[in-house]
Amino acid sequence: MYKFDTKVQHLKYKVLREVARFAWEDTLLEHVMEIPGIIVPGKVPTMRCCVYKERAILADRVRIAVGGNKDNPNVIEVIETACDECPMGGYEVTNACRGCLAHRCVDACKFGALSLDENHTAHIDKTLCKECGACAKVCPYTAIISLKRPCQNACKVKAISMNDEWVAAIDNSKCIACGACVYQCPFGAIMDKSYILDVIDLIKKSNENKNYKVYAVVAPSISSQFSYAGLGQVITGLKELGFYTVVETALGADMVADAESRELVEKGFLTSSCCPAFVSYIEKNHPELAEHISHNLSPMATIARYLKNKDENCKVVFIGPCTAKKAEAQKDEVKPFVDVVMTFEELQALFDSKDIDITTLPESDLDNASFFGRIFARSGGLSEAVAQAMKEHGETEFKLEPCICNGIEECKLALLKKKKGVLDANFIEGMACVGGCIGGAGCLTHEAKSKGEVDKYGSQALEKTITDAISVLK
Amino acid sequence: MKITVCIGSSCHIKGSRQVVEKLQELIGESAIGDSVELDGTFCMGKCQQGVCVTVDDTFYSVSPDNVNVFFDENVLKKVR
Numbered sequence: 001m002y003k004f005d006t007k008v009q010h011l012k013y014k015v016l017r018e019v020a021r022f023a024w025e026d027t028l029l030e031h032v033m034e035i036p037g038i039i040v041p042g043k044v045p046t047m048r049c050c051v052y053k054e055r056a057i058l059a060d061r062v063r064i065a066v067g068g069n070k071d072n073p074n075v076i077e078v079i080e081t082a083c084d085e086c087p088m089g090g091y092e093v094t095n096a097c098r099g100c101l102a103h104r105c106v107d108a109c110k111f112g113a114l115s116l117d118e119n120h121t122a123h124i125d126k127t128l129c130k131e132c133g134a135c136a137k138v139c140p141y142t143a144i145i146s147l148k149r150p151c152q153n154a155c156k157v158k159a160i161s162m163n164d165e166w167v168a169a170i171d172n173s174k175c176i177a178c179g180a181c182v183y184q185c186p187f188g189a190i191m192d193k194s195y196i197l198d199v200i201d202l203i204k205k206s207n208e209n210k211n212y213k214v215y216a217v218v219a220p221s222i223s224s225q226f227s228y229a230g231l232g233q234v235i236t237g238l239k240e241l242g243f244y245t246v247v248e249t250a251l252g253a254d255m256v257a258d259a260e261s262r263e264l265v266e267k268g269f270l271t272s273s274c275c276p277a278f279v280s281y282i283e284k285n286h287p288e289l290a291e292h293i294s295h296n297l298s299p300m301a302t303i304a305r306y307l308k309n310k311d312e313n314c315k316v317v318f319i320g321p322c323t324a325k326k327a328e329a330q331k332d333e334v335k336p337f338v339d340v341v342m343t344f345e346e347l348q349a350l351f352d353s354k355d356i357d358i359t360t361l362p363e364s365d366l367d368n369a370s371f372f373g374r375i376f377a378r379s380g381g382l383s384e385a386v387a388q389a390m391k392e393h394g395e396t397e398f399k400l401e402p403c404i405c406n407g408i409e410e411c412k413l414a415l416l417k418k419k420k421g422v423l424d425a426n427f428i429e430g431m432a433c434v435g436g437c438i439g440g441a442g443c444l445t446h447e448a449k450s451k452g453e454v455d456k457y458g459s460q461a462l463e464k465t466i467t468d469a470i471s472v473l474k
Numbered sequence: 475m476k477i478t479v480c481i482g483s484s485c486h487i488k489g490s491r492q493v494v495e496k497l498q499e500l501i502g503e504s505a506i507g508d509s510v511e512l513d514g515t516f517c518m519g520k521c522q523q524g525v526c527v528t529v530d531d532t533f534y535s536v537s538p539d540n541v542n543v544f545f546d547e548n549v550l551k552k553v554r
Contacts, residue, residue, distance in 0.1 A: 235483075244517065310515060364483070368481070368483055462487055463491070472491050
């Protein structure tokens, strides 16, 4: 049926769908306790040791689906019951070690951490090991493996550690809410809090958009999602759900490219402000560079502000691939413009909670932005747009030298270089997810062909320049 | 007088940008900028009839081809 990358996503989706189903009917309170039993009926476990543990974990998933722990400010939350307490011993020699003569592992270790016993079997001294992995790379028997928890491996900002009971714990002072752990945990033990109840509430109380209008603002990465239907059908589906109309975030991106290019010329150096996880990473880990963060709001907040300025009673729901946007929407400077953020995963759950089969719907139009606004969804797109905006402004003196950082590790490297004064660039385009937004944790699919889909969507835009796209806004 | 042009997707595809630009030009040429406010909105719920335009509360279906006639009939005459 629908394409999720993993069963974990599918499970999360089922919880959201059931929660939403009851919420539309105003019967969630009566039925909330039944949801685990609806998803796991009978007595035969399919995921854990027994159905009772499965249901206990599902009860926790329901709790996060209805907003999660209110005392925890982080939008990313660990489901302690679901954490499998994976081994985390680092590099270890397994019994595949044959005690060979070459013992390349010993030679490869620059830290003297490897030694051989009387049977020539290798051993790693944990006090000396730096986890570089050189020994594992050279072993012809692949006898040395790294036992690292997938969540810790996914978290490139090192925000995940273990609590006293060996359960994953998130350090909120380091977490940038990128959601990498959410997508990577094979047990689905980390989830992004869901605010779909707020979306349902806004739609219902709008009384079919008569009391106020509810706008859906969709991220350009939507072009790589819902591949089983047409984009136009997704737009019709949003209107069927009860949204007044759908506006492209990419139009906000056009506005950002226009303003950011001017800001860059004025200041001479900038780091981009579109990706909330990248911004949060600078604020938390490199605060001395925070002065260089572009003062432009993100495309989401920019278009939302425009909508609120036009119609102050309207409500704005952002729909995208991003868990960090949920955190961004809570910031004081964004809160007045964006009412709720939800992901594509959650949108799929909402469609199905109302039994809307988008493949059967007619197509609606979606066309507000230019090619350049639309390609913000992929790594490199923002820099291309800023270059284009400079060209359109007739800027000839300032030479844009972007450093395009694809994923948080590249961001980290560029920022360290900037700190040391050895960065050969005047603009850092930072995207925390590899690939850009199309690699976001809230995507239904994370396929390699996504970039092509974004470019195709970009080229279908009616407006070919940023200036034309934003000219109607003045 | 307030003229509102729909700049939602459907009207955009039918040429709302051209309508907006033409109206800006006509308002400038006839020097009625002080008494006319030009505004945009996303969707008026009548996508079939786009480009949707309202003058105060009256609805008009305009296209890039007939925007001159629309302006003369429904804006200029009423302002002057």
